[in-house]
Amino acid sequence: MPEKDSPRLQRAEAKRDPTEWHGHRIVTETDLGAVFEAEDDARPHRVSARRVRHGIVLVLLLGLLAAAVYAALALARGDISLGALGASDASPAPTSNCPAGPFDYQDPSAITVNVYNSTPIDGLAGTAAEQLRGRAFAVKDIGNLEVGPTGMTAIIVSGEGGRANAFTVQRTIPESIYVADEREDKSVDVILGSSYKDLVPPEAVDTTPAGLTCAPEEGAATPTPTAP
Incomplete structure (x- = not known):
C-alpha cells in the first residue's frame, strides 16, 4: 500500500488541517460569515415585504375611516335615512x-x-x-x-x-x-x-x-x- 494512502499519513494530514478534528469538520469564522452574509442579503427583501403589507393595511384602514365619516355626514344632512325608505311623513311604516x-x-x-x-x-x-x-x-x-x-x-x-x-x-x-x-x-x-x-x-x-x-x-x- 502506498505511503500516502496509509492511515498513519491520513491522521498526520488531519492533524495539520485546523478545520478538522477527529474526522469532523470544524465550523470556522469564514463559514459563519458566509451564512450571516446570506441572511443579511435576504433581510432587505423581508423588510420590503413587511412594509408593503403595512402599507396595504394602512390604506384599508384609511378607506374605512373615510367611509364612516362620509356616512356620518350623510346622516347628518339627511341624505341617508335609517327608517323605512320610501315612506312619507304622512304615512310612516x-x-x-x-x-x-x-x-x-x-x-x-x-x-x-x-x-x-x-x-x-x-x-x-x-x-x-x-x-x-x-x-x-x-x-x-x-x-x-x-x-x-x-x-x-x-x-x-x-x-x-x-x-x-x-x-x-x-x-x-x-x-x-x-x-x-x-x-x-x-x-x-x-x-x-x-x-x-x-x-x-x-x-x-x-x-x-x-x-x-x-x-x-x-x-x-x-x-x-x-x-x-
Missing part, C-alpha cells in the same frame, strides 16, 4: 298591533285627516275629502297612495296618540280597517279603496266607546306613497 280600546268618540272638528286615493278612480279622494269636511273633519292633505289590498273600502292609519281620532273616523267610514304606524302626532290618514261609496249617514254613526277594527294579521295593509 305601519305596525301590526290592533288596539283594543275602548276609545271615546271625539269631536270631528278637532281631528286632522289626510285623504288618499289608492284606486284608478279619478277624483275619489277629493270627493271623500269634501264629504269629511261636511262632517266637520279638518282635511289637510289630499293625494294618492298604493296599498297591498284591493277592493277594500278604506284603511284608517294613525299613531298611538291618534287612536281615539282614528276610532272616530272609522265609525264614520263603513267597513274600514285600522292600521297603526309610528307617527307622533294625532293626525289620521284615510286611504280609499275601490269599494268606497259614501260615509255612514250622520244619524247612523255609532258613538259608543269601543276598540278599533283591524285587518287580519296576514292581510294587514302596508301603505306606500306614490306620485300624485
Whole structure:
C-alpha cells in the first residue's frame, strides 16, 4: 500500500488541517460569515415585504375611516335615512298591533285627516275629502297612495296618540280597517279603496266607546306613497 494512502499519513494530514478534528469538520469564522452574509442579503427583501403589507393595511384602514365619516355626514344632512325608505311623513311604516280600546268618540272638528286615493278612480279622494269636511273633519292633505289590498273600502292609519281620532273616523267610514304606524302626532290618514261609496249617514254613526277594527294579521295593509 502506498505511503500516502496509509492511515498513519491520513491522521498526520488531519492533524495539520485546523478545520478538522477527529474526522469532523470544524465550523470556522469564514463559514459563519458566509451564512450571516446570506441572511443579511435576504433581510432587505423581508423588510420590503413587511412594509408593503403595512402599507396595504394602512390604506384599508384609511378607506374605512373615510367611509364612516362620509356616512356620518350623510346622516347628518339627511341624505341617508335609517327608517323605512320610501315612506312619507304622512304615512310612516305601519305596525301590526290592533288596539283594543275602548276609545271615546271625539269631536270631528278637532281631528286632522289626510285623504288618499289608492284606486284608478279619478277624483275619489277629493270627493271623500269634501264629504269629511261636511262632517266637520279638518282635511289637510289630499293625494294618492298604493296599498297591498284591493277592493277594500278604506284603511284608517294613525299613531298611538291618534287612536281615539282614528276610532272616530272609522265609525264614520263603513267597513274600514285600522292600521297603526309610528307617527307622533294625532293626525289620521284615510286611504280609499275601490269599494268606497259614501260615509255612514250622520244619524247612523255609532258613538259608543269601543276598540278599533283591524285587518287580519296576514292581510294587514302596508301603505306606500306614490306620485300624485
